[in-house]
Amino acid sequence: MQKAILRFGWPPKRTASIQGSMSEAVRTILQEDGAAAKEPGREAEAGFLWDFWYPAVRSAEIRGNRLVTAMLLEVPLVLGRTAEGHAFAMRDACPHRGIPLSYGHFDGQTVECSYHGWRFDACTARCVEIPSLTSQDKLKVERIFAEHYPCGERDGYVWVYMNAPGTRLPETVPAAPALPVFSKRYKITHLDCELPSHVDQGIIGLMDPAHGPFVHQSWFWRSKHSIHEKEKQFEPIPYGFRMSPHSPSSNSAPYQLLKRITGEGVTTTIDFVLPNMRLEEIHSGKMWFSSRATVTPVRRDLCRIDFVAAWNLQFLPVFLFRMFGKTFLRQDQETMIRQAEGLKHDPKLMLIDDADRPAKWYFALKANLQESRRTGTKMEHPMTGPVTLRWRS
C-alpha cells in the first residue's frame, strides 16, 4: 500500500553518467564515490548494529530458482534457495566488475553472472568457473569468492547474519531468532511496513508508551479520554529489558474480552532485546498470544517493521487480527512519515522521564554494546536492577 510512497529514489541513478567514453571528470567522481564507501568508520556513522541476524525477505518470496533482492544495513543482497532447499544470501555485486548478481541466472546450485558468465556456488559463494580462461591460464578460480552472509529460515522469514564489513565470521554463528509458541497448533500471520526514518527512531517509536492515546485512537481499542496513570515494573535482561509480567491495561477492549472468555486472569510480558526486537507474550489460562516486532535498518533513512504474531485463541480469526494489525501499523507509519518531515531539518529533540526511559535504555544499551565490542570488555547493562516507571497513557 504505502510502499510506493516510501520507496523514494533508490537506487541512486549513477549509471546515467557512464555513457559513451567516460570523461576524466566522471571517472574521478566514480572513484571518489568508491573510496567514500570503503572509508573505515563510515558504517559506524550510520548507527547500525552489525553481527546480528536481521529478517531480509519473507520465505514465500523465494520460489523455485528465483533470485530476489533485499537491502540490509545499506548492503544490497541477492537471495535464493538451492535445489536442496538451503536459503543463501550474497552481496548483490559480482566480485569481477560489480554488476548485481541478481541480473544473472541461478540453476539451483550456482549463480551465473550476466556479464562474463563467472559462476559461483550459491552456498559458499566460491567461484567455480570463469569461462574466458584458457588451458594456459594459471588463475586459481577456487580462490575467488563473492561476498556471502550466513542465512537461515525461521517463522516464515529468511534471516541474514550481517557480520561487520571487513571482519571474519565468528567460529559459530548463533541460531536465528525464533518466535516463542506454546502449543502444537496455532495460527500465525505476518505484517510489515516501511518507515522513512533511521532505525533508532523506528525502535523508540515501537517502545514508546505515551503515543497510544493520540496515535492509536480507535473505537475497537481505546479513546483519548481513557488516558490514566500507569505504573509498570521493568527489569534488566541480557541485551535488553523486560516489562515484568503484569495484567494488561484495563482500558483496552481486547484484553477485557479475553478475560471474559477464559474466565482467568490475563498476564502480559514485553521484552526489548538488541538489536531491534520487541517480544510480547500474553497468557490467560491455556490461551496464549505471542508476537515479535523487529525494526530492521534498510538504509540510514529507511527502516522496516516486520511483525509476526501467533496464537491459539480460536475466537480470533487471522483476517480479523490482520485488519486491526494493519490499522495499527498504518497509524504508526503515518506518524513517522510526518515525523520524518520535521527531522529533515535537524531539530533539537528531548527524552523525558518516565515515559521516554525505555528509549534512554535503548540508546544506553546500544552505546554500551558498541563500547564493549570496541574494547573487548564485558558489556555493562545500563540498569542495575528492577525499576518502576510511571506515566499517563
Ligand code: FES
Ligand atoms: S562482472 Fe560478473 S563475470 Fe564479469
Ligand SMILES: [Fe+2]
Ligand atoms: Fe504505535
